[in-house]
Amino acid sequence: MAEGMLWLVSLGPGDAAHLTPAARQALRQAELVIGYAAYLTAIEPLLAPQQQRQPFALGEELVRAETALRAAAAGRRVALVSSGDIGVYGMAAPLLQCLERWPVAQRPAIEVVPGVSAVLAAAARLGAPLGHDWCCISLSDLLTPWSVIERRLRAAAAADFVIALFNPRSQTRTWQLATAQRLLLEQRPPGTPLAVVRAATRPDEQIERTTLAELQPERVDMLSLVLIGNSQSRWLERWLLTPRGYREEQP
Amino acid sequence: MAEGMLWLVSLGPGDAAHLTPAARQALRQAELVIGYAAYLTAIEPLLAPQQQRQPFALGEELVRAETALRAAAAGRRVALVSSGDIGVYGMAAPLLQCLERWPVAQRPAIEVVPGVSAVLAAAARLGAPLGHDWCCISLSDLLTPWSVIERRLRAAAAADFVIALFNPRSQTRTWQLATAQRLLLEQRPPGTPLAVVRAATRPDEQIERTTLAELQPERVDMLSLVLIGNSQSRWLERWLLTPRGYREEQP
Numbered sequence A, B: 001m002a003e004g005m006l007w008l009v010s011l012g013p014g015d016a017a018h019l020t021p022a023a024r025q026a027l028r029q030a031e032l033v034i035g036y037a038a039y040l041t042a043i044e045p046l047l048a049p050q051q052q053r054q055p056f057a058l059g060e061e062l063v064r065a066e067t068a069l070r071a072a073a074a075g076r077r078v079a080l081v082s083s084g085d086i087g088v089y090g091m092a093a094p095l096l097q098c099l100e101r102w103p104v105a106q107r108p109a110i111e112v113v114p115g116v117s118a119v120l121a122a123a124a125r126l127g128a129p130l131g132h133d134w135c136c137i138s139l140s141d142l143l144t145p146w147s148v149i150e151r152r153l154r155a156a157a158a159a160d161f162v163i164a165l166f167n168p169r170s171q172t173r174t175w176q177l178a179t180a181q182r183l184l185l186e187q188r189p190p191g192t193p194l195a196v197v198r199a200a201t202r203p204d205e206q207i208e209r210t211t212l213a214e215l216q217p218e219r220v221d222m223l224s225l226v227l228i229g230n231s232q233s234r235w236l237e238r239w240l241l242t243p244r245g246y247r248e249e250q251p
Helices: A021-029 A037-046 A061-073 A092-099 A118-126 A146-158 A176-185 B021-029 B037-046 B061-073 B092-099 B118-126 B146-158 B176-185
Strands: A005-010 A032-036 A052-056 A077-082 A109-113 A134-138 A162-166 A193-198 A206-211 A224-228 A234-236 A239-241 B005-010 B032-036 B052-056 B077-082 B109-113 B134-138 B162-166 B193-198 B206-211 B224-228 B234-236 B239-241
Touching: A005 A021, A005 A061, A005 A092, A021 A037, A021 A077, A021 A109, A032 A037, A032 A061, A037 A052, A037 A077, A052 A061, A061 A077, A061 A092, A092 A109, A092 B239, A109 B118, A118 A162, A118 A193, A118 A224, A118 B109, A134 A146, A146 A162, A146 A176, A146 B146, A162 A176, A239 B092, B005 B021, B005 B061, B005 B092, B021 B037, B021 B077, B021 B109, B032 B037, B032 B061, B037 B052, B037 B077, B052 B061, B061 B077, B061 B092, B092 B109, B118 B162, B118 B193, B118 B224, B134 B146, B146 B162, B146 B176, B162 B176
Parallel strands: A005 A077, A005 A109, A032 A052, A032 A077, A134 A162, B005 B077, B005 B109, B032 B052, B032 B077, B134 B162
Antiparallel strands: A134 B134, A162 A224, A193 A206, A193 A224, A234 A239, B162 B224, B193 B206, B193 B224, B234 B239
8 A cells, every 4th residue: 555645734824925835845745635625726726637636615624634634544645734824723633633533553644834824924914013922812612612712812911912813703703802802901901003914915915903992893704813912012104013022122 | 226125034944945935035136135144044045146145143133123224225125034933033023113213204115024933833843732722922031021921921821822932041041941830830730741842844853742840941942942732732642732622522
């Protein structure tokens, strides 16, 4: 039997200029490419006709993972893809959650290819919002109790982290972002800089520069990231700056 | 006068396979490349003979930033580089801190090129440690009072974030990591998975897989990142998995 291989490939934020050579190489080597349908459409120009595509609907992450594992274990060269960095709310975790149930001897070889996470692409558009300690919090309460998410929001606000909110809002999760906004406003000033970055680096990119108090949650969708500054963050024309420390420095 | 341009270029974790085409393109377009000397040495194979190099010593970030701004404002095409992602404890924040003092009319055009942060490269080597909410904390107290850092460590531990510690230890900052370990152990079990990833993706890469209690801080250096799992994180042979939720799921 051929030696199977499974690459977990990070596709980056969208523009091919931010896809790493390692990711491109993994895609090129794969016989079978598995992923959410919209991602496969996005990388279609990078694939050759003879490479097999296996698109999946949204959700179905564990089925996607199991499919990829089985194909690689059967000797195929497989790429499982996620946008951004595959380790950040992408397919890497569900893949390992599936792998955990496999007998050790049957587990295929796996390589994780890192990439430019959506949060880094959004931050680059804004300048330096992540210039000091920061955190990522997903507002999806599908697999995580809201109480856990709420505890993290409160902790991040109290400890003055820069906060990146993933999955801020979808058609079915409509109240979480407004609740998060209210919780954060209990501990952060209303004028705290906040940016909503939608589809960073893609042709339909949109950036909204506002404040924690003035955020309009209903204008945010599932393609957006919400970035919230710390107590030192400030706007500089279109740039958002979080200084790298709390002590004054002079050049 | 020629139209100056300043690219803030993320070099990624080290291996050129993780340098994005956008970063490579920015380096190619620059007449002048400015950065910490070791980074310029690392990208030497990517530069042409006629491109000017201006290396700087460690520290001197604001001087580096001011030098880059002045050259771009004088009409030159300049690349200012940082390893990993330039927005994550890199040169983007000091650059904007300098820019803030410039009259608006004299500010040069700037573009930030995102990259694969060291934390994402380290995470990829481990599988899926960042599978749920996570934070970055720098243990450098050069510009940040230790009390602020300590508050963040306590908050991150209490709210069950996965924690990535940047700048964990240097020749002069020797006690911070052991103190962080002690603080985290007040709220996290001793068996919490912990990994020390040194020089991820580079030829001298080293990975140590251990636990929060068993970490030996004196074995960690300034090229290392320390990754600490949340309450759900677990080892799976050489992989570190943080599941993407707290609720059980079945494929």
